[in-house]
Amino acid sequence: MYILEVRQLTKHFGGIKAIEDVSFKIKEGDIVSIIGPNGAGKTTLFNCLTGIAIPTKGNIYFMNMEISNLPSHRIAELGIARTFQNIRLFSEMTVLENVMVSQHTRVKYGLISAIIRGGNYRNKEQIITEKAFEYLELVGLENYANTMASNLPYGNQRRLEIARALATEAKIILLDEPTAGMNPIETSEVMSLIKKIKELGKTIILIEHDMRLVMNISDRVIVLDHGVKIAEGPPEDVKNDPLVIEAYLGREIY
Numbered sequence: 673m674y675i676l677e678v679r680q681l682t683k684h685f686g687g688i689k690a691i692e693d694v695s696f697k698i699k700e701g702d703i704v705s706i707i708g709p710n711g712a713g714k715t716t717l718f719n720c721l722t723g724i725a726i727p728t729k730g731n732i733y734f735m736n737m738e739i740s741n742l743p744s745h746r747i748a749e750l751g752i753a754r755t756f757q758n759i760r761l762f763s764e765m766t767v768l769e770n771v772m773v774s775q776h777t778r779v780k781y782g783l784i785s786a787i788i789r790g791g792n793y794r795n796k797e798q799i800i801t802e803k804a805f806e807y808l809e810l811v812g813l814e815n816y817a818n819t820m821a822s823n824l825p826y827g828n829q830r831r832l833e834i835a836r837a838l839a840t841e842a843k844i845i846l847l848d849e850p851t852a853g854m855n856p857i858e859t860s861e862v863m864s865l866i867k868k869i870k871e872l873g874k875t876i877i878l879i880e881h882d883m884r885l886v887m888n889i890s891d892r893v894i895v896l897d898h899g900v901k902i903a904e905g906p907p908e909d910v911k912n913d914p915l916v917i918e919a920y921l922g923r924e925i926y
């Protein structure tokens with residue numbers, strides 16, 4: 673089943689054609705990488721998928737429901753979560769609290785029970801705390817639960833962002849350059865983490881410049897160049913596509 677379908681998506685900023693007539697479908701449970709040179713339109717595509725940018729033209733369907741013009745909070749509620757290229761955490765909260773905040777989008781309290789903090793409220797808080805620990809274990813941050821997010825080393829802040837995205841219980845997780853600024857060991861740890869997330873049944877779409885990682889973990893790769901989709905397919909095919917090689921100016925992409 674296709675969980676996401678993008679039809680003829682176009683996004684212009686004045687005269688700049690950031691995305692031009694891009695179409696693709698993504699199967700549930702796949703890892704799909706979006707690659708392309710700087711300025712290709714990758715982040716703009718993510719922004720359209722998450723309601724941060726309104727498409728100029730075209731349609732986006734999530735589980736057959738059109739989401740093209742929905743606000744970002746609504747898209748998040750429906751089940752699409754993302755991380756950002758520049759990390760966005762609550763720096764003055766602990767690692768655990770950061771994950772708990774994400775879960776609160778899913779758990780509804782009655783106003784009265786929240787004010788009086790009655791049994792129902794306490795039970796839900798307990799469940800949220802336990803679940804938050806599970807997400808921290810998944811990303812390997814369980815020993816940092818009470819550390820302030822701002823005191824985490826950079827690589828761990830990226831992991832925390834991923835835990836926060838997972839905690840929304842989204843079906844699709846968008847990762848914007850999850851290994852940016854990481855050393856090779858951290859990068860291979862993130863690669864394993866992404867595979868684990870796939871095993872949970874999630875669909876993952878990532879923007880990534882590390883071609884080793886892209887070729888290693890992707891079920892499919894979509895290549896953008898100057899806002900246009902120039903190739904799409906399994907990593908092996910895309911790697912050898914003449915248009916892709918040209919877009920990367922003859923550089924070996926792997």
Ligand SMILES: Nc1ncnc2c1ncn2[C@@H]1O[C@H](COP(=O)(O)OP(=O)(O)OP(=O)(O)O)[C@@H](O)[C@H]1O
Pocket residue numbers: 685688689690708709710711712713714715716717
């Ligand atoms: N808010 C904006 N206003 C005007 N132009 C924009 C805006 N956002 C993006 N652009 C332009 O749209 C084009 C695509 O940018 P985008 O950031 O989506 O590319 P990218 O593939 O993510 O690049 P990078 O790999 O460098 O992050 C670029 O020419 C960029 O300057």
